[in-house]
Amino acid sequence: xxxxxxxxxxxxxxxxxxxxxxxxxxxxxxxxxxxxxxxxxxxxxxxxxxxxxxxxxxxxxxxxxxxxxxxxxxxxxxxxxxxxxxxxxxxxxxxxxxxxxxxxxxxxxxxxxxxxxxxxxxxxxxxxxxxxxxxxxxxxxxxxxxxxxxxxxxxxxxxxxxxxxxx
Amino acid sequence: xxxxxxxxxxxxxxxxxxxxxxxxxxxxxxxxxxxxxxxxxxxxxxxxxxxxxxxxxxxxxxxxxxxxxxxxxxxxxxxxxxxxxxxxxxxxxxxxxxxxxxxxxxxxxxxxxxxxxxxxxxxxxxxxxxxxxxxxxxxxxxxxxxxxxxxxxxxxxxxxxxxxxxxxxxxxxxxxxxxxxxxxxxxxxxxxxxxxxxxxxxxxxxxxxxxxxxxxxxxxxxxxxxxxxxxxxxxxxxxxxxxxxxxxxxxxxxxxxxxxxxxxxxxxxxxxxxxxxxxxxxxxxxxx
Numbered sequence: 001x002x003x004x005x006x007x008x009x010x011x012x013x014x015x016x017x018x019x020x021x022x023x024x025x026x027x028x029x030x031x032x033x034x035x036x037x038x039x040x041x042x043x044x045x046x047x048x049x050x051x052x053x054x055x056x057x058x059x060x061x062x063x064x065x066x067x068x069x070x071x072x073x074x075x076x077x078x079x080x081x082x083x084x085x086x087x088x089x090x091x092x093x094x095x096x097x098x099x100x101x102x103x104x105x106x107x108x109x110x111x112x113x114x115x116x117x118x119x120x121x122x123x124x125x126x127x128x129x130x131x132x133x134x135x136x137x138x139x140x141x142x143x144x145x146x147x148x149x150x151x152x153x154x155x156x157x158x159x160x161x162x163x164x165x166x167x
Numbered sequence: 168x169x170x171x172x173x174x175x176x177x178x179x180x181x182x183x184x185x186x187x188x189x190x191x192x193x194x195x196x197x198x199x200x201x202x203x204x205x206x207x208x209x210x211x212x213x214x215x216x217x218x219x220x221x222x223x224x225x226x227x228x229x230x231x232x233x234x235x236x237x238x239x240x241x242x243x244x245x246x247x248x249x250x251x252x253x254x255x256x257x258x259x260x261x262x263x264x265x266x267x268x269x270x271x272x273x274x275x276x277x278x279x280x281x282x283x284x285x286x287x288x289x290x291x292x293x294x295x296x297x298x299x300x301x302x303x304x305x306x307x308x309x310x311x312x313x314x315x316x317x318x319x320x321x322x323x324x325x326x327x328x329x330x331x332x333x334x335x336x337x338x339x340x341x342x343x344x345x346x347x348x349x350x351x352x353x354x355x356x357x358x359x360x361x362x363x364x365x366x367x368x369x370x371x372x373x374x375x376x377x378x379x380x381x382x383x384x385x386x387x388x389x390x391x392x393x394x395x396x397x398x399x400x401x402x403x404x405x406x407x408x409x410x411x412x413x414x415x416x417x418x419x420x421x422x423x424x425x426x427x428x429x430x431x432x433x434x435x436x437x438x439x440x441x442x443x444x445x446x447x448x449x450x451x452x453x454x455x
Contacts, residue, residue, distance in 0.1 A: 004172040024175035024218070027209075046168035047206035054272050061272040066205030070175050071220055114272060135357040136270025 009073050013038065014082040024070045028062075029053040031069035032079060040080035040109050044138070051137035054110035055079050061114045080109035083116060092116060092154040101150035103141030111137045115151050123159055127152070170208035174217035181227065181306060181335060184219055189308050189331045191217045197333055198222075199242060200277035202269065203285045227280070227335055232257055236302075236338040241280025245269075248279060257341045259452075260299065260348035260366055264291040267350070270358045280334040283319070286326045289360040289384055293320055295350070296337065297390040298366040298382030304336040311335075320389040345377075346370040347452025349445040353437050361385055362429055363437040369405070369449040376405045379413070381442065386423040386434055396420055405450050414443035 004023065011018045013036055020035045027046075032038045032055070044050035046065045053064040056078035083090050089097065092115055102108045111134070118125070118133050125133075130151045134144060176191070178184040188195055194216030198204055207213040221227065227242035230251050237258045239248065248254050249265035268274055268282075268291050282292040283303060296303065296316035304313050308331060319327050328334065342348065348368040352361035363385035370378040378401060381393040400413045418439025423431045 004174055007175075023172060025170045025172050025208075027169070030169075046209050048202060048273065051270070051272065060275040062276050063202075063205070063272055065209065066201050066276070068175070068218075071177075071222060118271060132357065133271040136272050 007070060009070055011036065011069060011072055011077065012075070013077045014079060015076075020069065022069050024068060026069045027065050028055070028067045028069045028072055028077070029064035032064060032077070035069075038079050038081050042106055042109055044106070044110075049138070050107070050110075051114065052107050052110040054113045054137070056113055056117055059117060059120075061117045078113070080112055083112055090116065090154075091157040092119065092151070095150040095154040095157065096147070099146045099150035099153060101142060101147040102139075107137055107139045107141075111139070111147060115154070119151070119155055119158060123155060125151070125155055168209050171211055171214045173208075173215055175220065176217060177220045177223060179223050181224055181333065184221060184224060184333060185306060185308050185331070188219050188333065191219065193330045195219055195330075197284070199281040200244065201281075202273050202277040203281065203287065221280075221333070230254055232341070233338075235341060237261070237341050239279055239337050239339065241283075241334045241336060242278050243280075245274035245277045245279070245282075246271075249274065258299075258339045259342060260350055260368060261295050261339055263348070263350040264295045264366065267291060267352060273358075279337060283337065284326060284328055284334055286320055286324050286389075287360065288323050288388055288390065289362075289364070291350070291352075291361075291364065294364055294366050294382050294384040294390040296339070297392050298380055299339050299368070300380075301340070302338045303334055304338065305332045306335045307332040313338075317392070322388045342368070343370055345372070345453055347449040347454070349448035349452065351441045351445040351448070353441060363434055363441055365438070365441040365445040367442070367445045367449050369446060369453050371405055371450075371453045374404055376401050376403055376409065379446075381417065381445075383417075383421065383438060383442075386421045386438060391421070393417055393420075405453070407447060410443050410446035410450065413446055414439045417442045 006021045006023050009020050018036050029043050032041045042052040044052035048063045048066045054061050055064045057075050176187045178187050196215035198218045199221045227240040229240040230253050231238045245265050245268045254262040301316045302313050303319050350366050352364035354361050366382045368380045379397045381397050383391045403409050421438050423434040425431045
């Protein structure tokens, strides 16, 4: 009864349904990049440590290298491509830009997805809470200080104007 | 860093999951949050023939106050446990420990049943289950059985769970009046597995220590319960000097082994320091 063959699945990403044919072992991260052609999700360590591949599943941050595409049928996946609307950066993206919270940008999509979810849940985070959450995303360029500042700035911006859209 | 091929099943009830698991035979693995199994699959340290995915069994995600026990369904995520007002009030040690597991994204997905079944000797939930004397409820095609944590954990990543069994619930004793608890761990990088971790509850009778529960991880293959070791220290006046004395005795008594990661002497020193911190914190909480 063993069936290692490819299966047809429907993956809902950023509100669109993608009909895919994948092996059960296909990582969500690889399905997003290779099958959905959404290459904003970056693949770093492939064992859940670096956080670069973090996406949202039903609004919660999830390592897309530790989930398989086939598991995501019936769930809503959101990737970095959904964050800016018509080219307008989200408050968090804008703050990362202003505070020099990225350099090479490889880790940035994972950081943005993690904190988009976190700030919705925790609109007034302490620096300690921000650092606790940021510990799940490795960055080798900026040294984290500016990322912390950017998250603080974004949180303030979002509190002041919940409907804010960056220019 | 891609897993070997596996078959995949997604049952919609516990009964169906048990049937599926039995039909798959010994080579199958149950997957819940996948935060430990996922890396093992990707690194091909685990090469199961099939995965039986429990994520649709939402009836196993619950936290129930049963008075003397708090029952937590196996599919309850770490973050739900850490953030639950009920857990914080009724079994604060469990909530404190859950808050320290891995990272934010890991806690959204990882489950308590998965953590117990994985039985990493440095993980939080096995330590809390052992320290509090939790009972683990296990389902199989033969029915349900209930094991104390002490009979469940056998060695490093080895448990009493048979190939066709699934954990479905964990029962933790709830906090008593005049009791405080504390969970302390040390690691080099935030979010890593603990090098040594300590869980304790201290109950007071007036100014005196009535009962101490103390568990350690990082000093042996399974979490170590030190209740016998600390029993002689009950009945004494609860203060910082008492905590330091207990910590010295525990630090001297444990015998971790040297390994590639850490020298045994370092683990002993950490044990003493963390036990002292945990007892002081638990005492202050017990005093309210």
